Amino acid sequence: MIDSSLKELSAALVGKEISSVELTTLFLDRIEKLNPTLNAFITIDREKALSLARAADAKLGEAETASPLTGIPLAHKDIFCAQGWRTTCGSKMLANFVSPYDAHVVERMAAAGMVLIGKTNMDEFAMGSSNETSFFGPVKNPWDLARVPGGSSGGSAAAIAARLVPAATGTDTGGSIRQPAALCGLTGLKPTYGVVSRFGMIAFASSLDQGGPMAKSAEDCALLLNAMAGFDARDSTSLDRAAEDYTLELDKPLDGLKIGLPKEFFGTGMAAGVRAAVEDALAEYRRLGATTVEVSLPNSNLSVPVYYVIAPAEASSNLARFDGVRYGHRAAEYRDLIEMYEKTRAEGFGSEVKRRILIGTYVLSHGYYDAYYLKAQQVRRLIAEDFRAAFASCDVIIGPTTPTPAFRFGEKSADPVQMYLSDIYTIAVNLAGLPAMSIPCGFDAGLPVGLQIIAPWFAEAKMLNVAHRYQQATDWHRRMPGGIK
Amino acid sequence: MSLSPADVSRIAHLARIEISASESAQIREQLNAILAFVEQLQAVDTTGIVPMAHAVDVVQRLREDRVTESDRRDDFMAIAPESEAGLYLVPKVIE
Numbered sequence: 001m002i003d004s005s006l007k008e009l010s011a012a013l014v015g016k017e018i019s020s021v022e023l024t025t026l027f028l029d030r031i032e033k034l035n036p037t038l039n040a041f042i043t044i045d046r047e048k049a050l051s052l053a054r055a056a057d058a059k060l061g062e063a064e065t066a067s068p069l070t071g072i073p074l075a076h077k078d079i080f081c082a083q084g085w086r087t088t089c090g091s092k093m094l095a096n097f098v099s100p101y102d103a104h105v106v107e108r109m110a111a112a113g114m115v116l117i118g119k120t121n122m123d124e125f126a127m128g129s130s131n132e133t134s135f136f137g138p139v140k141n142p143w144d145l146a147r148v149p150g151g152s153s154g155g156s157a158a159a160i161a162a163r164l165v166p167a168a169t170g171t172d173t174g175g176s177i178r179q180p181a182a183l184c185g186l187t188g189l190k191p192t193y194g195v196v197s198r199f200g201m202i203a204f205a206s207s208l209d210q211g212g213p214m215a216k217s218a219e220d221c222a223l224l225l226n227a228m229a230g231f232d233a234r235d236s237t238s239l240d241r242a243a244e245d246y247t248l249e250l251d252k253p254l255d256g257l258k259i260g261l262p263k264e265f266f267g268t269g270m271a272a273g274v275r276a277a278v279e280d281a282l283a284e285y286r287r288l289g290a291t292t293v294e295v296s297l298p299n300s301n302l303s304v305p306v307y308y309v310i311a312p313a314e315a316s317s318n319l320a321r322f323d324g325v326r327y328g329h330r331a332a333e334y335r336d337l338i339e340m341y342e343k344t345r346a347e348g349f350g351s352e353v354k355r356r357i358l359i360g361t362y363v364l365s366h367g368y369y370d371a372y373y374l375k376a377q378q379v380r381r382l383i384a385e386d387f388r389a390a391f392a393s394c395d396v397i398i399g400p401t402t403p404t405p406a407f408r409f410g411e412k413s414a415d416p417v418q419m420y421l422s423d424i425y426t427i428a429v430n431l432a433g434l435p436a437m438s439i440p441c442g443f444d445a446g447l448p449v450g451l452q453i454i455a456p457w458f459a460e461a462k463m464l465n466v467a468h469r470y471q472q473a474t475d476w477h478r479r480m481p482g483g484i485k
Numbered sequence: 486m487s488l489s490p491a492d493v494s495r496i497a498h499l500a501r502i503e504i505s506a507s508e509s510a511q512i513r514e515q516l517n518a519i520l521a522f523v524e525q526l527q528a529v530d531t532t533g534i535v536p537m538a539h540a541v542d543v544v545q546r547l548r549e550d551r552v553t554e555s556d557r558r559d560d561f562m563a564i565a566p567e568s569e570a571g572l573y574l575v576p577k578v579i580e
Contacts, residue, residue: 100560193540207539237543305523316500323501325573330566337576338501346503354502358512359519361500362488375526377536382529384537416515417522433540457541 001026002163003480006072006220009166013060013071020060020071024053024115027073031118031164034484038140040149040159042078043086044118049073052115059113068223070113075168077156078119079126080211081200082106089202090122090134090152093328093348103200104232105169105211112227117165121155124350125319126173126204128152129422131180132413133352141184142481143447147406150180156214157184162484167215167224171201173208174307175401175426178438181214182401182450185440187467187477188214189221192458193433194239196225197232205314206237208307208430217477218439218467222246225460241458249465255289257466260394262297265425271404273444278400281441281451281470285398288469295390295397299382303428304420306383309363309376310431315353316360322348355416384432391456396466400425401438401450425452435460439467440476448479487517 001009001018012018028046035041056071081087081099083106088094102110110116123133131139131154141149142162149158153170157180160168170177172190181188189212196211203209213224225246232238259282266275282292324330324344331343349357363372390397403424412419429436434454441451451470455463471477488496493513497504504512558571567574 098564100557100564194543233546233548236545237539237541239541239543299529302526302529305526308519309523309526320501324566325575326561327564328566334576337578339503340576341501342498342503345501349502354504355512355515355519357500357502358493358496358516362492362496362516362520365496365499371527372523374536375529375531376523377538378531378534379526379529381534381537382531384540415518417518420522431540 002030004166005217006069006166006215006223009072010068014066020053020056020115021050023071024049024073024117027117027165034162034164037145038142038158038162039137040121040139040155040162040164041075041118042088042090042121042136042155045085048084049115049117056113056115067112067227069227072114072167073117073165074109074114075118075120075156075159075165076106076116077122077153077169077171079122079171079202080106080169081202082116082119085119087119087202088136089126090124090136091348091350091353092135093322095135095329097328101200104197104234105228106200108227108230114227120159120168123152123154124353125202125315126152126171126176127315127352127356129175129179129419130407130412131155132409133350135350138409141406142484143185144406145483147408147447148183150183150406152176153188153214154180157181157186157188160184160186160214160216161481163480167213167220169211169228170214171209171211172430173205173311174430175423177212177214178401178426178436178450178452179423181438183406183448185448185476185479186214187217187221187437187439188212189225189437189460190429190435191225191229191460192435194237195229195458195460197230197235197238199232199234203318205311206318207314208311210430217471218437218464219247219250221437222250222464244461246461246464249461250468252465253289254285254466254469257290257396258394259285259290259292260295260390260397261292262295262300262390262397262399264297264300265399269403269424270400271444274400274402274404274449277442277444277449278451282398284470284473288473293394295394297386297390297428299379299386300428302379303383303431304424306376306379306431307427308359308420309372310380312356312360313364313373314360316357316364319353319357380431383428387428387432387434396463397454399452401452405444405447405449429454433457435463437463437467439470440479442476488513488520
């Protein structure tokens with residue numbers, strides 16, 4: 001049962017092969033057994049989860065109130081506020097914060113009847129590519145406990161890979177759904193900016209942050225995205241579009257599909273094992289009827305420096321709210337208000353968060369705004385225009401998700417710039433606001449490799465179709481870490 | 486552009502983050518490495534390029550001028566580090 005797809009779980013629940021309470025208990029027991037090793041969860045609440053499961057069982061008894069996700073356990077990344085649940089964002093600053101309201105995503109998953117089982121560990125305020133910056137300790141990669149699961153949604157990724165939960169939410173500001181999905185052998189989808197509401201998702205960089213689903217397969221992600229996506233008047237950047245069924249195009253043949261291969265993604269810097277797995281995947285796509293064409297994203301090499309101006313700038317503004325006055329940590333000793341702020345923030349934030357706030361404060365400060373922030377926003381437009389031009393000659397763009405498989409703990413943590421470069425293939429997508437996903441496409445020395453599929457704006461259904469057809473022809477997404485039983 | 490110790494201290498004050506003397510040198514080194522990394526943007530010709538603040542063009546929506554939220558003051562006050570009689574308590578600002 002732990003290896004089943006969401007569709008299979010739904011069929012089992014509807015067919016009364018198992019109740020939601022039994023299914024939830026199965027996963028809770030697994031979490032209890034394996035979480036001390038993996039540290040994938042920050043908060044687990046057995047009583048709350050079982051109470052939600054009982055409500056789901058009642059819904060399942062009345063066919064008209066059930067959805068295809070009713071009764072299925074789900075974990076939320078601890079960046080999503082959930083009423084009555086501790087919501088820490090991986091930070092000491094919010095270690096004692098119990099949310100008084102639900103994020104839009106949390107409301108929607110609850111409305112679909114999903115059973116919230118716990119909150120997953122993450123890099124502090126979603127700042128990181130390795131899950132080493134959480135106040136609650138690092139998450140271990142189930143494929144190799146000496147290696148990182150990726151960040152910042154690494155807790156969600158590790159939890160699904162180890163089958164502690166069948167699906168989870170993540171957020172992606174520079175690759176934080178796709179990169180951990182790649183390093184843990186999962187399917188993770190970052191929607192077009194604005195398709196999923198950011199209301200109640202603790203903000204890091206507002207013009208880049210986007211919530212999305214993480215699961216074992218594209219089909220599972222399509223079902224989850226159906227529940228997550230939708231207009232929300234409380235988020236001024238939420239897009240008012242007609243509801244879409246992302247499962248409708250899944251089975252369409254890929255005959256005639258034109259895949260764009262950006263020459264900049266296939267240069268140096270990619271590990272040989274990653275290159276081999278990606279090339280095998282492209283051969284599989286050709287067998288499925290697709291053709292490939294070389295495209296160019298000439299400014300993509302600038303995406304990481306652009307990101308490390310824009311994201312810290314927005315973070316420095318968003319994180320100003322954590323001042324010890326209305327919620328969260330407050331320093332115990334101070335002489336005046338300014339010292340209370342300064343000590344509170346020095347104690348509450350970890351070093352990566354402080355570093356980004358300081359960079360953001362600097363690039364927005366008087367005399368430097370034009371040289372850094374404005375310049376980065378101009379280059380951002382060039383990057384987005386590169387994608388627009390590339391999509392004139394292809395339907396989707398495919399390449400590696402990450403340059404290497406999962407790296408060892410501590411390998412990059414002393415050098416922030418090296419760490420930032422682990423998101424080199426993912427960041428441009430966030431700057432342009434495009435949808436993209438990572439699917440497993442092979443292994444490099446026993447570690448999963450991710451294939452990134454990037455689609456034009458709002459072409460999530462096409463992108464899921466491209467991913468699903470590949471997953472029907474291959475079984476990489478069904479592999480499970482051997483050491484985790 | 487390289488930050489001096491005084492720059493780091495000024496930025497930290499603007500950001501309302503206390504930095505100890507022992508942390509300052511390492512933070513300065515890391516900030517300078519990041520700034521050197523982003524410096525490559527200066528070589529790009531962006532003449533006439535309109536800055537892109539958001540990935541998707543959005544317009545500010547307006548709604549009807551009516552109350553839509555319920556009063557949840559007590560819930561929001563309950564999670565404050567210190568509060569009294571419906572007010573947040575902070576150190577004295579004006580003597």
